[in-house]
Each structure stands twice: as C-alpha cells, then as structure tokens.
Amino acid sequence: MTEPTLFELSAAGRKGVNYPDSDVPLTNLPANLLRKDLPMPELSELDVVRHFTHLSRLNYSIDGGFYPLGSCTMKYNPKINEVTSRLSGFANTHPLQPIETVQGNLALMYQLQDLLKEISGFPGITLQPAAGAHGEFVGVLIMRAYHASRNDAKRVKILIPDSAHGTNPATSSMVGMEVAPIPSDARGNVDLVALKAACDDTLAGLMLTNPNTLGLFDENVLEVVRIVHEAGGLVYGDGANLNALLGIVRPGDLGIDVMHFNLHKTFSTPHGGGGPGSGPVGVAAHLVDFLPAPIIEIIEPGSEEMAPLYGFKTPSKTIGRIKSFQGHFGMLVRAYTYILMHGPDGLRKVSEYAVLNANYLLSKIRSTYHLPYDRVCMHEFVVEGFWPDVHDVHALDVAKRLMDYNFHPPTNYFPLIVKEALMIEPTETESKQTLDEFADVMVKIAREAREDPQLLKEAPHNTPVGRLDEVKAARDLVLCCWVPEGE
Amino acid sequence: MNIPTGYKYTDTDEWVRVEGSLATIGVSDFAQDQLSDVVFVEIAVSVNDTVKKGALLGTIESVKAASDINLPISGKVVEINEALSDSPELVNSDPYGKAWMIKIEMSAPDELNNLMDDKAYTTFCAGREH
Amino acid sequence: MFIPHTDQETREMLEAVGVKNLAELFTAIPEKYRFPKLQLPPAMTEMEILAEMENIAEANESTKDLVCFLGAGAYNHYSPAAVDMLLRRGEFYTAYTPYQPEISQGTLQVIFEYQSLVTALTGMEASNASHYDGATSAAEAVILAYQNFRGKRNKIILSPSLNPQYTATIRTYTQGHGSLIILGADARPDGSPEDLVQYLDDDTALVIVQYPDFLGRLYDYSALIAKAHEVGALVAVAVNPLALALFKTPGDMGADIVVGEGQPLGLPLSYGGPYLGIFATRKEFIRKISGRLVGETTDSRGNRAYVLTLTAREQHIRREKASSNICTNQGLLALAATIYMSLLGKNGLKKVAELNFHKAHYAAEQISQIPGYSVATAAPFFNEFVVTCPHPADEVAAHLLEHGILGGYELANDYQGMDNQLLVAVTEMNSKDEIDLLCEVLAEVNHD
Missing domain, CATH: 3.90.1150.10 (Aspartate Aminotransferase, domain 1)
Structure with a gap:
C-alpha cells in the first residue's frame, strides 16, 4: 500500500495550526528582500496526524519486535528516559543561558562525565560528540594533536585491523592520516606478526574495535597495546561494542589511550530512525589537555551547605570546538537516567546477559549456520548466511525471509572478512522465549533454502513493500517530490 | 568473460586500445561484472590535460560499490566520452565499445609494454574468481 | 525490569552454552582486570529516578521561568502539541537507520518528504537527510568544496559575521587539511558583504556567509555570489530556516550550497541539542553530498517506494576514500521538523x-x-x-x-x-x- 506524500495530500487554504494576531504595531516588510512564493503543503492537523501515524506503521521497531542488528545494540529503550529528558527544566533551557541559571544541567553533565570515567577507566571525558563517528573523528584529531605537540608530525599512519568497524578508515582520512590494514589471525585476534611489521616511526596509532566485529574479545589485547605503545603510537578503542564490557573490564585499565562511547547503543538512548546519536570520548591522562572545548568543571568548590558552582573549561591544548553548544544534551539526560537506574551491579548484569544471550542463540543455530571463528563470543557473533550445497541462496535472501516471520534481519555483508556474513546481536533485553522463536525460524529458513529456494529469493512476501529497485533509484535520482514551477 | 584480443589490460581492470599514437581507455568486462549495475561514471580529467600513468582518471559507481579508474598510460587527453554521464549502463552493456571513457595522445608509448595482453589478463582474472 | 531472565531460564541457557556460570563466559578478558568493582551509586527504581531528575531539572531556570x-x-x-505526540511513537524513535527498506518505509518516506520541504524552503534542488547541526553542516560544506576542486583550491573565505561557533567548528574540522587557508573570519563582524570580495581569487574554493547573519542582518548576497562565481568559487549560505518562510531564498541569489540550523523548526531548546543540520545544494553537487540521501523508486510489486540511494559514496563502502565518515542523520529531529512544517x-x-x-x-x-x-x-x-x-x-x-x-x-x-x-x-x-x-x-x- 502506498501512502500519498504531503504534497499530494495538500489542499489550498487548509490550516494545521492557528497563531494569534500580532499584539504589536506592524512594520513594513522590506519589499526587495521578500520571496515570491512559498511552495509548502497545506494540511489540517488531522491530515498531518493520520499521515505520520500511517507512516509509522510501515516501520519495524524495537517496540514492535526483535531487532538483532549486529553492531547496533538495539536494546529496549526505557520509557522513563522519554519522560526525564522532556522535563521542562531540561527541555526548555537555552544553551547560552548564564551558568548560574543552568546549574541543574551542568551538574548532570559533570556527574555523567564522572560516571563514564568510572565505567571506562578514563580520567578525561568530553560529552560533545554528536554520534559515534563524530566521537571517532574527535579521538583521531586528539591523537594527531598529541603527536604534533611532541614535534612528531611524521606520525601519519593509522593501523586498522580488518575486523574493525567500517567507519575507521574514513575517519582517519578526514584527519589527514594514511590508513594501513592489519589482518586477523586464525582465532580472530589481531595478527601480532603483521602488527609488529607495520610499527615504525611513522605510526600514529592503531584503531582497535574490541570486542571486534566478529564479536570476539582480542585475547592478546595487552600485547597489542604494548607493541603499539613501544613504537610510539597510541591505541584508539572503538567503544561501539561496550555493551559487552560494563563491569567486565575497563578499556582504560587495558592501556587504551582514547575511546568513544555510543550512548545510543550501550546506554539505551533511542536510535531515532537513524539519529540523533551521542558519542562522548574518554581519554587517558596524557590526552586530557587535548579534549575539545568546552568540558564541564567545578569552577567554585561547594561546602556542606552550598552546592559547588559548575561551569565550562577549555582544556589547555584543546583541539577546539567540534559542534555548536554542549553536545546532544537530551541524549545525555537519557543515558544518565539509564546508568543511575542500573547501578554497578545492574550494569554488570547488562553485559553478562548480553553475552549470555548471544552465546545461547549461537548454541541454537550453530549446527545450521557455519561459524567461521569458533570461540565463546561476546555480545554478538557472525555466521555465514549460505550453504555450499544450496546453489544461489545468499545471506541477503535469509535476511529478507526473516522479515516474513516478523523479525528484523541481522546486519549482513559485514564484516567483510566473513563470506556472506550474518552478524547477530540479540542484546540483554530479549527473553529466552524470543531467542528460541528466532532460532526456530532461522533453522526453518535453512530448511526452506533447500526445499523451496524461490521462497527466499522472492522474500519478503508479507511486508508493506517488496524488494526495492535500487538501480532505478540511483540512476533516476528522484530525491524530492516537489517540482519548482516552470520546470 | 569477454576479454578481446588486441587490447592491453592493467591489474586494476582498465583496458587500452591503440591506434597509432592514440590510446582509447575503458574498463574491462571483468570490472563491470564485479561492480554489477553501474549507475554513475565520473571522469576526473579534462580535454587538453596532461596526465600521468597511475593518476586518477575517474570514478565508477554501482549500487553496491564505488571504484576508482586509474590512468594506464601517460599523455594528453584529446577526447572524453560525454555519453557516459547520461547512460552509465553502457559500461555494463558494451564495456569495450560504447563505454570507452577517454582518448589520450600518448607521450610515452613504452609504458604499453608493462601492460598485460589478453592471455595474461585471462590468467590474471581466473586467479581472482572465487 | 529490563532483563527478563528468570533464574530457571538462566540455568537452562548456561547449560545449553556449556558453561557453569556467567563468569565463565569472560575468560578471554585478562584476569588481572576482569570484573572491576565499579564505584557507582546504587541502582534506583523508576519512582526514585524520576524524583531525582525532577530535582535536577528544577535547579535550572528555564525559558518557562524567565x-x-x-x-x-x-x-x-x-512547537504545536502534535509534533511531540507523533515523535513519541515507538515505531519512529525505536527504529534504526532504514537499511532494510521493506520494513522502513515510514522513516524513508519521512526523510524523502523532509528533503522535499527543505529544497522548497531554501530554493535549492537537493537536500540530504540532515547533518548533526548547523555548525557541522557548515564544516561539511567546506569538505564538499575542497573535494569538488580535488584539493586544487585552498582558500576558504568565512564571513566575519558567520556564527563564531560555526567558524570554530570549521577550524577544528580542517586541522588535517594542512594546505587549507581560512580568510576573512577575523575581520570586524559589522562590515558588509562587499568586504569579502577582496579575498576572492582563483584559489578560492568556497565562501560562506550567513542569512540572517550572526548580528541579525539580512543581505541580498546575489552580487557577492556572482563575483565568487566569476573566479569559479562556490558559495554556501548558512540560514535560519524560519526566515526563509518570508525572505528571498539563497537559491534565488544563486547560492551553491545552503547549510543551516534546523532548531527553529519546532525543536525544543534542550540546552543545545540534539538539533538538526540542514544541508542542501544545487543539482550538480548531489553526488558530492555526504550523509544519507533517500530516493524514490519502485518495488517488486510495482508500487512507489523509497530507498537509501547513492550509498556507494559512503564510509562503509568507500572506506578511506570517502569524503566524510558520517553514518547517521538526525533522523528523529528531521521528523520533528517535517511534522512542524506540515502542520504550519x-x-x-x-x-x-x-x-x-x-x-x-x-x-x-x-x-x-x-x-x-x-x-x-x-x-x-x-x-x-x-x-x-x-x-x-x-x-x-x-x-x-x-x-x-x-x-x-x-x-x-x-x-x-x-x-x-x-x-x-x-x-x-x-x-x-x-x-x-x-x-x-x-x-x-x-x-x-
């Protein structure tokens, strides 16, 4: 079924909202600066509400079902987060208000910095970055600034294991770094021989995703860190997979120098259909002075009767500002709510059950789907979505068929080092019952692949639309449903 | 796989066809097959540019991948195939014909000696199929 | 609460996995650092956390108090009530990037409509699905211009009346591009657009001006844009989108790129974020726009449908050759702005x-x-x-x-x-x- 566009629903003269007339005398508008026409739709409030309600029903969501999208940590987003972040004192504060009027916000941000420090083992935190990729960008800028401050500008090489997240190479290029790949060994760890060979005096650092995109914790992580540090490099930790490590191990304790968090993965802030994210960055002591400005500090200590005064501080060697204002504050409120509701034991339980769920699900399907790296996994795992004896059925077909059973497919075709990869991350908020149902369907699809492969190749059958013509979309490039007059 | 004789090939899947001092350049059938449906071709050089072997000739995009095209040979650009911007699908349908990309007046024809002939390229491609 | 396992289920699952207890799942972690005792406040119930958060929020004086x-x-x-009520639909806010278009048509059509409304408002021909905020959009405009000239033009001219936070963000974003020179930003902000003409030459990649500018002024930039085009440079205009409901568009002035802060389109102040980075261009730059784009197409049943398009340019495929590492857009904020513009x-x-x-x-x-x-x-x-x-x-x-x-x-x-x-x-x-x-x-x- 097709929902009309806003422009198709529009009827000239219809209004969705009325505004009061001006209570001040009118001023003449500058005639030479006015636009001729405003080609916007005209709809009633009910038109708008129905339109977006209809559209919402065409979406799959966590609230609607199991969403095991690997590497994205699609855990349940507690409803209380949506209440606390909308409290008037938070939602209606202007980012440039005098600090005396926003001590609540600043105290919350200061305490969130402290909570993240304790969870990760990093003594410095910035809450500014808008998303994981933005945090990565900040992290690599900090690494660059660190080497520059030591008059060591020849360090331009960033090593990226082939099991790292896909954004890492693009991030390094944005910072003007050169990228060199490092292979994985047979157990899915960073290949130490290749790593040693790549370490020279041009090494800026290594970007390590740990657990990596195979869902495996690098068994040699301390050795990896030692090798990079001995060569004068820094280790960047991609914290996208932190959901496996809360209360399990602190990346800072392992010698990682800089790491981004994804509040929208680990700390339950909603993914919002693709954003907003929030990507705070933690750094080791020798990098604290390079953090982006501003960070939140106590600028006048408190006493027993008086709360301290919180304010902004610019670190002495800061890389500078990386966006407007103070980060995605609304996301910070949600993450703060989530962390305080869990406490230390609750957070450890999050990771323990995220890992238990992944290993349990793996145990249910591993005899049906080939597991290329056979180890205890962390919060996610990667299997192959094809069978040598079944011709021309691919991971994509398995993914599309899952939709017919009302499951969101896993991430497919990533990581690239596994052929026809299906990357599955169940998260801790799913029950055994849901995992059992999903596993049964995965096994059933494998049977269908042999008995009736066409069923998979033509899937999905029960979704609002069928497979999309992506070639047509890219060749015709219709990006807008409004055509300017005269065209 | 169509790998015609009389062409020279690179290990990054460009072909060169030589007539006198003029070299015509495009991408091979193997390359278009790997990319699948091509949706966009961008030529990064202009007519009259002096270009060096190994530099960027352009970019080719499918829905699944984007790939750089490298200059297999040095010289001066004399003609660019404008048809590809409107009909990128020619790369899929006629990679050695209508989908030629640029023509170059060669400045160092010796460079041709470092390229593969059809037999060597056939062996090279066979080694890459999984 | 959020972890549903009963003790019985946990036992059954551990047995299926083949371990005795949860701790056995973590033997790959160096023993010395395994299971640190986190010094965090004890867990709170929902009742307690709400009271706590109300206390913190009340320590602020908001724009409702002042x-x-x-x-x-x-x-x-x-922001009309319908905006937030619709945003609260879990089908929207608990979905992710629409990688699987068959079950994401809601998000995809919303972005398509957002792109359409932004092009209509700005007078441009194409909009992306949004960037993080106005400042990062402005920085992405610099990256677009730099890539457009393949690094051959090295000057970026910033109006001194461009929002100082945008200027600061651009300086940070370009730290890895040693050859780029930023001009104009340090002059007095109360000059006029003509003051920028002196910096224009054939090494200029981009000029960024603001409309209304940081001091609130509205200038018709047509003449400046024409002069920039004479030397082959691009011009980006940073806008307040609400002003465009009334005033001449950057498109009418000949701008190549429009960036802007979408917050005035129905988004709460929320102490500075999350906001919405508007990014629109003329047609010829479509393939150089970073970030997500949604295009119209048809499905296997012949219906009109929407899909992420031109994804081959993006970081996960182009890797180190991608011009930006951006993965997400401000999906939920783009939705809010789309609902706001539809209602009004x-x-x-x-x-x-x-x-x-x-x-x-x-x-x-x-x-x-x-x-x-x-x-x-x-x-x-x-x-x-x-x-x-x-x-x-x-x-x-x-x-x-x-x-x-x-x-x-x-x-x-x-x-x-x-x-x-x-x-x-x-x-x-x-x-x-x-x-x-x-x-x-x-x-x-x-x-x-």
Missing part, C-alpha cells in the same frame, strides 16, 4: 515568520527610544538585532536577569571592542508586555 530574548543560534519558538504549512510558516519580524521591529523601535541605547543594526533584519548599551552588556544582562529576563547574547564573548553590544532576539513567544518590560528594565539600568 522571559527569553536570547538567540544567537538557538531560538525559543512554539504555507500559511502558518509565513505567519510565524511575520510575527517574529513585527515583534522584533517593535522591540528595536522601543529600545532605540530609550536614552543611552541605540539599535546598531542598520540593514534590514528578521528577529534579531544588536543593541548598543550605555554600559557593558554583561552588566546590563546581569541586571535584566535580576528581573527574570534573559536579555540577549553578549557579543564581547566573541568579538573585541564590542563590550557594550547585546544581541537581542524576539520571537512569536514574546508578548508586547514582555517587550515593554524589557524596555522598562533597560531604562532602569541607564539611571543606575
């Missing part, structure tokens, strides 16, 4: 923009009547203008705050020699009474 004339990049506007529509948007204009001009007129004060903005303006005070602006603002008024933004925060200048924003939220109160208190300061 009279707000503060703008400078974020504005206090009315052609007439409502124009009406709100007019209310802003009239109230700001009334306020400026009244303030300029107060002895000792003058309005420094000579050019036409939209909803924001500069007041020159008889005393340092921080003293004036402090006095206004004592009367419960957020009087504006002190320009001395960013510019030398502007100690007495206060940037005042007036929106549809400010009643005549509030404006008159502002004038009364300002007059008082003068008498002190």
Whole structure:
C-alpha cells in the first residue's frame, strides 16, 4: 500500500495550526528582500496526524519486535528516559543561558562525565560528540594533536585491523592520516606478526574495535597495546561494542589511550530512525589537555551547605570546538537516567546477559549456520548466511525471509572478512522465549533454502513493500517530490 | 568473460586500445561484472590535460560499490566520452565499445609494454574468481 | 525490569552454552582486570529516578521561568502539541537507520518528504537527510568544496559575521587539511558583504556567509555570489530556516550550497541539542553530498517506494576514500521538523515568520527610544538585532536577569571592542508586555 506524500495530500487554504494576531504595531516588510512564493503543503492537523501515524506503521521497531542488528545494540529503550529528558527544566533551557541559571544541567553533565570515567577507566571525558563517528573523528584529531605537540608530525599512519568497524578508515582520512590494514589471525585476534611489521616511526596509532566485529574479545589485547605503545603510537578503542564490557573490564585499565562511547547503543538512548546519536570520548591522562572545548568543571568548590558552582573549561591544548553548544544534551539526560537506574551491579548484569544471550542463540543455530571463528563470543557473533550445497541462496535472501516471520534481519555483508556474513546481536533485553522463536525460524529458513529456494529469493512476501529497485533509484535520482514551477 | 584480443589490460581492470599514437581507455568486462549495475561514471580529467600513468582518471559507481579508474598510460587527453554521464549502463552493456571513457595522445608509448595482453589478463582474472 | 531472565531460564541457557556460570563466559578478558568493582551509586527504581531528575531539572531556570530574548543560534519558538505526540511513537524513535527498506518505509518516506520541504524552503534542488547541526553542516560544506576542486583550491573565505561557533567548528574540522587557508573570519563582524570580495581569487574554493547573519542582518548576497562565481568559487549560505518562510531564498541569489540550523523548526531548546543540520545544494553537487540521501523508486510489486540511494559514496563502502565518515542523520529531529512544517504549512510558516519580524521591529523601535541605547543594526533584519548599551552588556544582562529576563547574547564573548553590544532576539513567544518590560528594565539600568 502506498501512502500519498504531503504534497499530494495538500489542499489550498487548509490550516494545521492557528497563531494569534500580532499584539504589536506592524512594520513594513522590506519589499526587495521578500520571496515570491512559498511552495509548502497545506494540511489540517488531522491530515498531518493520520499521515505520520500511517507512516509509522510501515516501520519495524524495537517496540514492535526483535531487532538483532549486529553492531547496533538495539536494546529496549526505557520509557522513563522519554519522560526525564522532556522535563521542562531540561527541555526548555537555552544553551547560552548564564551558568548560574543552568546549574541543574551542568551538574548532570559533570556527574555523567564522572560516571563514564568510572565505567571506562578514563580520567578525561568530553560529552560533545554528536554520534559515534563524530566521537571517532574527535579521538583521531586528539591523537594527531598529541603527536604534533611532541614535534612528531611524521606520525601519519593509522593501523586498522580488518575486523574493525567500517567507519575507521574514513575517519582517519578526514584527519589527514594514511590508513594501513592489519589482518586477523586464525582465532580472530589481531595478527601480532603483521602488527609488529607495520610499527615504525611513522605510526600514529592503531584503531582497535574490541570486542571486534566478529564479536570476539582480542585475547592478546595487552600485547597489542604494548607493541603499539613501544613504537610510539597510541591505541584508539572503538567503544561501539561496550555493551559487552560494563563491569567486565575497563578499556582504560587495558592501556587504551582514547575511546568513544555510543550512548545510543550501550546506554539505551533511542536510535531515532537513524539519529540523533551521542558519542562522548574518554581519554587517558596524557590526552586530557587535548579534549575539545568546552568540558564541564567545578569552577567554585561547594561546602556542606552550598552546592559547588559548575561551569565550562577549555582544556589547555584543546583541539577546539567540534559542534555548536554542549553536545546532544537530551541524549545525555537519557543515558544518565539509564546508568543511575542500573547501578554497578545492574550494569554488570547488562553485559553478562548480553553475552549470555548471544552465546545461547549461537548454541541454537550453530549446527545450521557455519561459524567461521569458533570461540565463546561476546555480545554478538557472525555466521555465514549460505550453504555450499544450496546453489544461489545468499545471506541477503535469509535476511529478507526473516522479515516474513516478523523479525528484523541481522546486519549482513559485514564484516567483510566473513563470506556472506550474518552478524547477530540479540542484546540483554530479549527473553529466552524470543531467542528460541528466532532460532526456530532461522533453522526453518535453512530448511526452506533447500526445499523451496524461490521462497527466499522472492522474500519478503508479507511486508508493506517488496524488494526495492535500487538501480532505478540511483540512476533516476528522484530525491524530492516537489517540482519548482516552470520546470 | 569477454576479454578481446588486441587490447592491453592493467591489474586494476582498465583496458587500452591503440591506434597509432592514440590510446582509447575503458574498463574491462571483468570490472563491470564485479561492480554489477553501474549507475554513475565520473571522469576526473579534462580535454587538453596532461596526465600521468597511475593518476586518477575517474570514478565508477554501482549500487553496491564505488571504484576508482586509474590512468594506464601517460599523455594528453584529446577526447572524453560525454555519453557516459547520461547512460552509465553502457559500461555494463558494451564495456569495450560504447563505454570507452577517454582518448589520450600518448607521450610515452613504452609504458604499453608493462601492460598485460589478453592471455595474461585471462590468467590474471581466473586467479581472482572465487 | 529490563532483563527478563528468570533464574530457571538462566540455568537452562548456561547449560545449553556449556558453561557453569556467567563468569565463565569472560575468560578471554585478562584476569588481572576482569570484573572491576565499579564505584557507582546504587541502582534506583523508576519512582526514585524520576524524583531525582525532577530535582535536577528544577535547579535550572528555564525559558518557562524567565522571559527569553536570547538567540544567537538557538531560538525559543512554539512547537504545536502534535509534533511531540507523533515523535513519541515507538515505531519512529525505536527504529534504526532504514537499511532494510521493506520494513522502513515510514522513516524513508519521512526523510524523502523532509528533503522535499527543505529544497522548497531554501530554493535549492537537493537536500540530504540532515547533518548533526548547523555548525557541522557548515564544516561539511567546506569538505564538499575542497573535494569538488580535488584539493586544487585552498582558500576558504568565512564571513566575519558567520556564527563564531560555526567558524570554530570549521577550524577544528580542517586541522588535517594542512594546505587549507581560512580568510576573512577575523575581520570586524559589522562590515558588509562587499568586504569579502577582496579575498576572492582563483584559489578560492568556497565562501560562506550567513542569512540572517550572526548580528541579525539580512543581505541580498546575489552580487557577492556572482563575483565568487566569476573566479569559479562556490558559495554556501548558512540560514535560519524560519526566515526563509518570508525572505528571498539563497537559491534565488544563486547560492551553491545552503547549510543551516534546523532548531527553529519546532525543536525544543534542550540546552543545545540534539538539533538538526540542514544541508542542501544545487543539482550538480548531489553526488558530492555526504550523509544519507533517500530516493524514490519502485518495488517488486510495482508500487512507489523509497530507498537509501547513492550509498556507494559512503564510509562503509568507500572506506578511506570517502569524503566524510558520517553514518547517521538526525533522523528523529528531521521528523520533528517535517511534522512542524506540515502542520504550519504555507500559511502558518509565513505567519510565524511575520510575527517574529513585527515583534522584533517593535522591540528595536522601543529600545532605540530609550536614552543611552541605540539599535546598531542598520540593514534590514528578521528577529534579531544588536543593541548598543550605555554600559557593558554583561552588566546590563546581569541586571535584566535580576528581573527574570534573559536579555540577549553578549557579543564581547566573541568579538573585541564590542563590550557594550547585546544581541537581542524576539520571537512569536514574546508578548508586547514582555517587550515593554524589557524596555522598562533597560531604562532602569541607564539611571543606575
């Protein structure tokens, strides 16, 4: 079924909202600066509400079902987060208000910095970055600034294991770094021989995703860190997979120098259909002075009767500002709510059950789907979505068929080092019952692949639309449903 | 796989066809097959540019991948195939014909000696199929 | 609460996995650092956390407690109830990036409609699905221009009246591009657009100007844009989208790129974020736009449908050759802006923009009547203008705050020699009474 566009629903003269007339005398508008026409739709409030309600029903969501999208940590987003972040004192504060009027916000941000420090083992935190990729960008800028401050500008090489997240190479290029790949060994760890060979005096650092995109914790992580540090490099930790490590191990304790968090993965802030994210960055002591400005500090200590005064501080060697204002504050409120509701034991339980769920699900399907790296996994795992004896059925077909059973497919075709990869991350908020149902369907699809492969190749059958013509979309490039007059 | 004789090939899947001092350049059938449906071709050089072997000739995009095209040979650009911007699908349908990309007046024809002939390229491609 | 496992289920699952207890799942972690004791406050229940958060929120004085004339990049506007009610649908906010279009048509059509509304508002031909905010959009414009000329043009000209936070963000974003030179940004902000012409040459990749500019002024940039085009440079205009409901579009002026902060389109102030980075261009730059794009196509059943397109340019495929590492867009905020623009529509948007204009001009007129004060903005303006005070602006603002008024933004925060200048924003939220109160208190300061 097709929902009309806003422009198709529009009827000239219809209004969705009325505004009061001006209570001040009118001023003449500058005639030479006015636009001729405003080609916007005209709809009633009910038109708008129905339109977006209809559209919402065409979406799959966590609230609607199991969403095991690997590497994205699609855990349940507690409803209380949506209440606390909308409290008037938070939602209606202007980012440039005098600090005396926003001590609540600043105290919350200061305490969130402290909570993240304790969870990760990093003594410095910035809450500014808008998303994981933005945090990565900040992290690599900090690494660059660190080497520059030591008059060591020849360090331009960033090593990226082939099991790292896909954004890492693009991030390094944005910072003007050169990228060199490092292979994985047979157990899915960073290949130490290749790593040693790549370490020279041009090494800026290594970007390590740990657990990596195979869902495996690098068994040699301390050795990896030692090798990079001995060569004068820094280790960047991609914290996208932190959901496996809360209360399990602190990346800072392992010698990682800089790491981004994804509040929208680990700390339950909603993914919002693709954003907003929030990507705070933690750094080791020798990098604290390079953090982006501003960070939140106590600028006048408190006493027993008086709360301290919180304010902004610019670190002495800061890389500078990386966006407007103070980060995605609304996301910070949600993450703060989530962390305080869990406490230390609750957070450890999050990771323990995220890992238990992944290993349990793996145990249910591993005899049906080939597991290329056979180890205890962390919060996610990667299997192959094809069978040598079944011709021309691919991971994509398995993914599309899952939709017919009302499951969101896993991430497919990533990581690239596994052929026809299906990357599955169940998260801790799913029950055994849901995992059992999903596993049964995965096994059933494998049977269908042999008995009736066409069923998979033509899937999905029960979704609002069928497979999309992506070639047509890219060749015709219709990006807008409004055509300017005269065209 | 169509790998015609009389062409020279690179290990990054460009072909060169030589007539006198003029070299015509495009991408091979193997390359278009790997990319699948091509949706966009961008030529990064202009007519009259002096270009060096190994530099960027352009970019080719499918829905699944984007790939750089490298200059297999040095010289001066004399003609660019404008048809590809409107009909990128020619790369899929006629990679050695209508989908030629640029023509170059060669400045160092010796460079041709470092390229593969059809037999060597056939062996090279066979080694890459999984 | 959020982890549903019963003890019985946990036992069964551990057995299926083949381990005795949960700790056995973590033997790959170096033993020395395994299971640190985190020093965190004990867990709270939902009742307790709500009370705690209410306490923290009440420690703030919000724009509901104070009279707000503060703008400078974020504005206090009315957002109709339907906007937030629709945003709260879990089908929208608990979905992720629409990688699987068959079960994401809601998000995809919303982005497609957002792109359509942004192109209509800005007068451009293509919009992406959004960037993080106005500042990062401006930085992405610099990256687009640099890539467009393949690094052969190295000058970026920034108007000194571009939002100082945008300028700062651009400086940070370009740290890895050693050859790029930023010009113009350090001049006095109260000059005119013609002052930028002196920097133009054939090494110029991009000029960025703001509309209305940081001091609130509206300029027709057509002449500057034409001159930039004469030397082959691109021009980006950073906009307040609400002003475009009324005034000539950057598209009409010939701009190549429009960036902007989408917050005025129905998004809560939320202490600075999350907001919405508008990014639109002329057609010829479509393939150079970073970030997500949604295109129309058909499905296997012949229906119209939408899909992410031109994804081959993106970081996960192009890797180190991608021009930006951006993965997400501000999906939920783009949705909010789309609902806001749909509700207000052609007439409502124009009406709100007019209310802003009239109230700001009334306020400026009244303030300029107060002895000792003058309005420094000579050019036409939209909803924001500069007041020159008889005393340092921080003293004036402090006095206004004592009367419960957020009087504006002190320009001395960013510019030398502007100690007495206060940037005042007036929106549809400010009643005549509030404006008159502002004038009364300002007059008082003068008498002190």
